[in-house]
Amino acid sequence: MAEKIGKHIAIYGKGGIGKSTTTSNISAALAEAGYRVIQIGCDPKSDSTNTLRGNNYLPTVLDSLREGNKIHLEDISVKGFSGVLCIESGGPVPGVGCAGRGINAAVTLLQELHLFEEFKPDFVLYDVLGDVVCGGFAVPIRDGITDRAYVVSSSDFMALYAANNLFKAINKYAPSGGAKLGGVIANSMKPGYHREIVEDFVEKTGTSIAGYVNRSIDVQQSELYGKTVIEAKPKSAQADIYRELAKYIARNDDLVIPNPMGVAELKEWARTWGDRIYDIENGVVGLAEAI
Amino acid sequence: MSEIIKNPRNGCALHGALKTVQEIKGAVPVIHANAGCGVINYFAGKASSGGSSRYSGYSVPGTAIQDRHVIFGGASRLREQIKNTIKVVNGDLYVILNSCESAMVGDDVDAMTREIVDQGEPVVDTLVAGFNGGEHYGYEHVLADILSSIDGVKKSEKNTDPKLVNIFGIIPGKDPYWQGNLEEIKRILEGFGLRVNTFFGPYGGVDDLVNAKNAALTIAFSKWGELPAEKLKEKYDIPVLLRPSLPVGAEQLRSLADSIAGSIDIDKDEVDKFLAKEEAYERDLLYRAREDIIENDLSATAVLVGDEEQVIRLGAFLTEVLGMEIYAAVITDLLKKDEEHKSDNIEFLKNIAGNIYITSDQKEIEDIIRSEKPEVIFGSSLEKKIADKFDIPIIETSYPVFEKLILNKASAGIKGEISFIEEYVTVAKKFKAEKKSKLLSYIKGEGRESSAETSQTVRNVRKLSLVTG
Numbered sequence A: 001m002a003e004k005i006g007k008h009i010a011i012y013g014k015g016g017i018g019k020s021t022t023t024s025n026i027s028a029a030l031a032e033a034g035y036r037v038i039q040i041g042c043d044p045k046s047d048s049t050n051t052l053r054g055n056n057y058l059p060t061v062l063d064s065l066r067e068g069n070k071i072h073l074e075d076i077s078v079k080g081f082s083g084v085l086c087i088e089s090g091g092p093v094p095g096v097g098c099a100g101r102g103i104n105a106a107v108t109l110l111q112e113l114h115l116f117e118e119f120k121p122d123f124v125l126y127d128v129l130g131d132v133v134c135g136g137f138a139v140p141i142r143d144g145i146t147d148r149a150y151v152v153s154s155s156d157f158m159a160l161y162a163a164n165n166l167f168k169a170i171n172k173y174a175p176s177g178g179a180k181l182g183g184v185i186a187n188s189m190k191p192g193y194h195r196e197i198v199e200d201f202v203e204k205t206g207t208s209i210a211g212y213v214n215r216s217i218d219v220q221q222s223e224l225y226g227k228t229v230i231e232a233k234p235k236s237a238q239a240d241i242y243r244e245l246a247k248y249i250a251r252n253d254d255l256v257i258p259n260p261m262g263v264a265e266l267k268e269w270a271r272t273w274g275d276r277i278y279d280i281e282n283g284v285v286g287l288a289e290a291i
Numbered sequence B: 001m002s003e004i005i006k007n008p009r010n011g012c013a014l015h016g017a018l019k020t021v022q023e024i025k026g027a028v029p030v031i032h033a034n035a036g037c038g039v040i041n042y043f044a045g046k047a048s049s050g051g052s053s054r055y056s057g058y059s060v061p062g063t064a065i066q067d068r069h070v071i072f073g074g075a076s077r078l079r080e081q082i083k084n085t086i087k088v089v090n091g092d093l094y095v096i097l098n099s100c101e102s103a104m105v106g107d108d109v110d111a112m113t114r115e116i117v118d119q120g121e122p123v124v125d126t127l128v129a130g131f132n133g134g135e136h137y138g139y140e141h142v143l144a145d146i147l148s149s150i151d152g153v154k155k156s157e158k159n160t161d162p163k164l165v166n167i168f169g170i171i172p173g174k175d176p177y178w179q180g181n182l183e184e185i186k187r188i189l190e191g192f193g194l195r196v197n198t199f200f201g202p203y204g205g206v207d208d209l210v211n212a213k214n215a216a217l218t219i220a221f222s223k224w225g226e227l228p229a230e231k232l233k234e235k236y237d238i239p240v241l242l243r244p245s246l247p248v249g250a251e252q253l254r255s256l257a258d259s260i261a262g263s264i265d266i267d268k269d270e271v272d273k274f275l276a277k278e279e280a281y282e283r284d285l286l287y288r289a290r291e292d293i294i295e296n297d298l299s300a301t302a303v304l305v306g307d308e309e310q311v312i313r314l315g316a317f318l319t320e321v322l323g324m325e326i327y328a329a330v331i332t333d334l335l336k337k338d339e340e341h342k343s344d345n346i347e348f349l350k351n352i353a354g355n356i357y358i359t360s361d362q363k364e365i366e367d368i369i370r371s372e373k374p375e376v377i378f379g380s381s382l383e384k385k386i387a388d389k390f391d392i393p394i395i396e397t398s399y400p401v402f403e404k405l406i407l408n409k410a411s412a413g414i415k416g417e418i419s420f421i422e423e424y425v426t427v428a429k430k431f432k433a434e435k436k437s438k439l440l441s442y443i444k445g446e447g448r449e450s451s452a453e454t455s456q457t458v459r460n461v462r463k464l465s466l467v468t469g
Helices: A019-032 A061-067 A099-112 A115-119 A135-141 A157-176 A194-205 A217-224 A237-251 A263-281 B013-022 B037-047 B067-072 B075-088 B100-105 B109-118 B135-153 B178-191 B206-214 B223-236 B249-261 B268-295 B308-320 B346-352 B362-372 B381-390 B413-443 B451-468
Strands: A007-013 A037-042 A077-079 A085-088 A123-128 A148-153 A180-189 A209-214 B027-032 B093-098 B123-127 B164-168 B195-197 B217-220 B240-242 B301-306 B325-331 B353-358 B376-379 B394-396
Touching (some): A007 A180, A019 A037, A061 A099, A061 B067, A099 B067, A209 A237, B027 B075, B075 B109, B093 B109, B164 B206, B223 B240, B249 B308, B308 B325, B308 B346, B308 B413, B325 B362
Parallel strands (some): B325 B353
């Protein structure tokens, strides 16, 4: 494979956890800082780049492939906020065909179209569907397409479970040239024990936290306007959180191969936290704390 | 860990199903797979003896699915292909064969089939993904699936015929003599006063599949006939008779007649009369061949290579009739690890051969022959090389057979027994004549230049003097 143009970063996470929102805000922040950025949505829902391009219509790569015509880059990409090049891989309708193969075909096609040679990006962000459900969804972290992955997770067990699954995939592919982990983006952080849970999780799995993104009404409002927080509320504290996160991701070269927990270990770990949260919520005072 | 298999002689489940459907008169296979899946079966068959007389090779309708059909689903492409096939190919039954791709993607082929059936067309479908099993699996599953669905697309009243029997277990193409064997077993069963659904070849067809429910008995002549037979038992309560192999020789014919009589009523006098005729015919011809059998020393030691049914069939005959000693039987059926059949023929095999091996790897088979050191090999053309190397005759009895065209020649029953003796004596005579000719050219002084050839010839002379006494 030829030398990569720009840093290629995959962002994974459980469905609905805020991957697309986070990725789009990182892209917007990087573009605002003067970088050339491509964001590729790797999800059949094809809504990853909505807030970067004001919800305008964008034909997906696979839509074009289905029609069988010769495909040009300009047909499947559009420049959004601050010149971020937006691309959606697309996929079959739910319940039909093979979305995993779709992601694979779309990424291959983008390479064949010399996307990176043409656009010369500083950063390429791949926003990848939820859990790693099959080999197709591991394509962005395999075969040297990206060299680093981040995972977006809240403190919810199922989100951490999905993160742990991604760690398993990285653990499998990294030794043979696949991506390593840049860190966990702790999303939807609320006051209380939420940070602590994610911190404990990263410690257990030998990973680190790339940044904390608090739960904020600014995010919801901006999305309703079809914009990123960076564009809609550039002076808000939330915009600065995303800028900090983008800066960290741009600079971070400290990549690791995680040590995912086994199924039983993960369940046991979750149970321990269940007990601790119960105690916290019910004001149970531990022996040491009573002294 | 995966292992290398040299020259495997079995195709995948799709190939087995395709071989099966394309030999049913009136049935049209429609392959739902990527381009090449069907054609590779054609090439494999073409390299061996005999082609198919119906839709085979390039003329098999298929969806030839591409990347976009994998990504977005191939069901609509299949709908298009079925409709086009029905327009251009007259068939009594269209059988959709679903491949690995279709299984992986999860195309809803059942819904597609229902849609076409609702329009009044006779279509059935079956899943024969290559990763599910080999061609034996394909044979049993496509038949079982057709028999499960055919009532819904070819409606007829059930009207049991007490003299009608179904026969399964002989895989078209996989037994090089399948056509002749089916004709022979049909002749024999008719001699017992029965009527036969053979399903395949010129005497079979879709009508046999429709009438299968009217049979009084289903006979499975190998373990691969069990599944379709059990399907008919489950749906129509038709009793099943499991036999380890087709019969060879009059004695085995009698044993078959006895076991049929244990399941359904057959006219004992009619059977006895028929068997007496067959025995007389067999005796007459074997007497005629007796000097050849003795002079050519046919009762040698042997290794048998072939599918289980063929090995049992031939092995029993070779040991019981010709008095041969079978050092080893190599079973080439492609078995899955969790393969389950009621028939356990290991006891039959133990009575036939000293050692029993299960492999379809040419290298392993050659190693077995090397270690067993037989005087003759009964196997496929793939064993020719090792036979030449050890300078022993080979009689080609199992798939593949490269240098012959076999159309209706049998290797079972009485006719098959006689033609097998003909073949064996012919090969033995030819082998002996070649040795004699080599000896004569040595005496005349031809080819003495090479020391390697000389030593080979000397070895041959020694062997020949042993044979001729």
